[in-house]
Structure formats: C-alpha cells, structure tokens
Amino acid sequence: MFRPLLIATMLALPAVAVAQSAPVADAAESGSPPQRVRAVTLNAGEKCPQSTGNEIVVCSTLEQPYRIPKQFRDSGPIPAKNQAWGNRAATMDQVGRVAGGLPDTCSPVGSGGQSGCALATNRAWAAERRAQQDANASVP
Structure with a gap:
C-alpha cells in the first residue's frame, strides 16, 4: 500500500533538489x-x-x-487584555482611588474627592486641545 507512495517520493526528490539549486543573488550565494x-x-x-x-x-x-502602513498605526486605545500587567494594575489603582473618593480624584464620594475636579477639567481641556491641533495639522 505504501510502496507506490514511496516510489513516487523517490522519483520526485531529484526534481526538488534541482529546483532548490536555482541561481539566486550574489550575497545569498556567498552566505x-x-x-x-x-x-x-x-x-x-x-x-x-x-x-x-x-x-x-x-x-x-x-x-x-514610517515602515508601518498608516492604516495600522494609531488604531485607538489598546484593549486591556493586550496591555502590560503594569498598565492594568495602574488602571485598577486609579479606578479604586476614584471609587474610594481619595484626594485628587474628583469623586462625589469621600472626604477629599472634590479636590481633583479642577485637575480633571484641565486634563480634559488639554487633551481636547491636542486633538484639535492634531486634526488641524493632518488637514493639508
């Protein structure tokens, strides 16, 4: 049963060897x-x-x-499952701070939550301004 397959393989081996020894670039030949x-x-x-x-x-x-095509660059936020554990831990820490109403978190819960509202507003404004500048820079 396997004999015809073995014979066909043995006959095909010289053809494969000749195809592999086809001429290639000089640098590839020299190794x-x-x-x-x-x-x-x-x-x-x-x-x-x-x-x-x-x-x-x-x-x-x-x-x-850049060598990376434009459609593959700046595709938006990276999903949590594809981020490093350090980034995920920092995100969980920030979520816990806001939920607990710790200082500089702009949370309605807790004793120090209100102190971060101005900081959060300033960060949002700066991010919006950067986005507008990037949009204006990309338009010819």
Whole structure:
C-alpha cells in the first residue's frame, strides 16, 4: 500500500533538489550578510535607488516616514487584555482611588474627592486641545 507512495517520493526528490539549486543573488550565494544598509528619504516624484552588491537600500517618503502602513498605526486605545500587567494594575489603582473618593480624584464620594475636579477639567481641556491641533495639522 505504501510502496507506490514511496516510489513516487523517490522519483520526485531529484526534481526538488534541482529546483532548490536555482541561481539566486550574489550575497545569498556567498552566505555573507550585506556590508551596508542605507536608509533613503525620498521627496515627491523621486524613485528609490537600486541596491548594488552587498548593500540593502530602504526607502521612505516624507509623507510616510514610517515602515508601518498608516492604516495600522494609531488604531485607538489598546484593549486591556493586550496591555502590560503594569498598565492594568495602574488602571485598577486609579479606578479604586476614584471609587474610594481619595484626594485628587474628583469623586462625589469621600472626604477629599472634590479636590481633583479642577485637575480633571484641565486634563480634559488639554487633551481636547491636542486633538484639535492634531486634526488641524493632518488637514493639508
């Protein structure tokens, strides 16, 4: 039962070996790493220069200087399950402070909760202003 499969495998092995020994780039054949990695920032209308020999050329444009595509950047707040435990612990600590009405929390419960209302208002105003500046900066 396995004999025909074994024979077919033995006949296919030389074809696979020939396909793997197809010619590749000079650096890959020598097995040596590239000697130089060059990062180039392009202006509008320029094209990326070709790499030569043992050189790698990485191109970026002024509009998108990052390698991560824009649709994958700044996707909003990170879900709690994907955050580090330190961030989760800090969030739980802050929630507990607000629930307990501790000072600087702007909570209606507790003796010192009212002292943080001005601080919370200022932080909200600053965040709103930063968001407006970012929106104005992204509009051409």
